[in-house]
Amino acid sequence: MTEKLHVDLSGAPQTMLATFYAKALDAGLPDPILGDRFAKEIVDRIDYDWTRTSITAANSPSVTTRSAHFDDWARQFLVLHPKAVVLHLGCGLDSRVFRIDPGSDVEWYDVDYPEVAELRRQLYPERDHYHVISASVTDPAWFGEIPRDRPILMLGEGLTMYLAEQDGVALLRRVVEHAPSGELQFDAFNTLGIKSQWMNPVVRRSGATLYWAIDGPDDVLEAVPGTRLLAWVSAIESDTFTKLPGYYRLMVNVMSRAKVLRYMASYHRYAFGPVNASMTSP
Ligand SMILES: C[S@@+](CC[C@H](N)C(=O)[O-])C[C@H]1O[C@@H](n2cnc3c(N)ncnc32)[C@H](O)[C@@H]1O
Structure with a gap:
């Protein structure tokens, strides 16, 4: 038996151990939300006390509904732009490139801190047109290797x-200035979500600090010139949320009647570049 990787x-x-473990647990359920078989296979190769993540099968949908949502949006983008570049930032151990399995005309970059990127390299196989970059996403240096001529x-x-507001805004602007067109897809916490981070066990146990609150699309549209809003949905309004049991959805909906609670965690999608670029292939 091969020795497990100590982490x-x-x-x-x-924090990415928690999101990864949620996907591994989900994949073992009879009716999974994400069904990430890669996470299920890889989790057993890591030597870690997973109880430290605070993740259980019962709370795993808080992660997997989000991942399934962004898989859907990413697939939609790649159907329209089969020769695109994908920057999957803060990728953790997420297997998105293998789940989506894009065509050979897509260049895919997974970017995370060196200690996470190194772990990825040891756990996932290489594949053509797939790159792992060891860096802070806020470091402009790695942009030098990203093609400039594709969506x-x-x-x-x-x-x-996890980013300071000024670093996050600079990152989004850098992407928009780098390519002729494309999309920004990300989730965000509003001010209440950032202020109540002490109630978030994954954040608290890791010792991480949350900084950047995004209260709505105006924050992004004003800070990042050239962007157009495509979608803004709260986590509980996502189609993927409908995969959860009815009683659970009802409970969350009742608890989140107030807009500030409903949008504590939300999904943002923006386009940039010529308007017709978001409708046609390159
Ligand atoms: C909550 S985990 C999410 C991981 C993955 N995206 C997922 O959904 O499973 C946050 C990830 O963001 C990464 N991260 C946070 N700030 C970063 C930065 N400045 N540069 C690179 N990675 C960063 C962390 O290392 C971690 O892997």
Whole structure:
């Protein structure tokens, strides 16, 4: 039997163990939401006390409905732009490139801190047109290797809240200035979500701090010139949320009547570049 990989992470990098474990647990359920067979296979190769993540099969949908949502949006983008570049930022151990399995005309970049990127390299196989970059997403240096002549999809799931606002805005502007057209897809916490981070066990246990609150699309549209809103949905309004049992949806809907609660976690989607670029292939 091969030896398991010992993992010792703290702060923001540690949080990806929780989201990864949620996907592994989900994949073992009779009726999974995401059905990530890669997470299920890989989890057993890691030596970690998974109870430390606070994730159980019961609370795993808080992660998997989000991942399924961004898989859907990413697939939609790639249907329209089969020769795109994908920047999957703060990727953690997420297997999105293998789940989506894009065509060979797509260049896909997974970017995360060096300790996470190194773990990825040890756990996932290489594939053509797939790159892992070891860097902070806020470091402009790695942009030098990203093609400039193709539509870009920037996807950041569970990322923006870990960035300082000025770094996050600079990152979004950098993407928009880098490519002729593309989309920004990411989730965000509003001010209440950031202020109540002490109630978030994944964040608290990792010792990470959340910084950037995005209260609605205006925050992004004003800060990042050239962007157009395509969609803004609260996590509980996502189609993927309908996969949860009715009693659970009812309970969450009742608890989230107030808009500020409903949009504590939300999904943002913006286009940039010529208007027809979001409708046609390159
Ligand atoms: C909550 S996890 C989400 C992981 C993955 N996207 C998922 O949904 O399973 C947050 C991830 O963002 C990464 N991250 C946070 N800030 C980062 C930064 N400045 N540069 C690179 N990665 C960052 C962490 O290392 C971690 O892998």
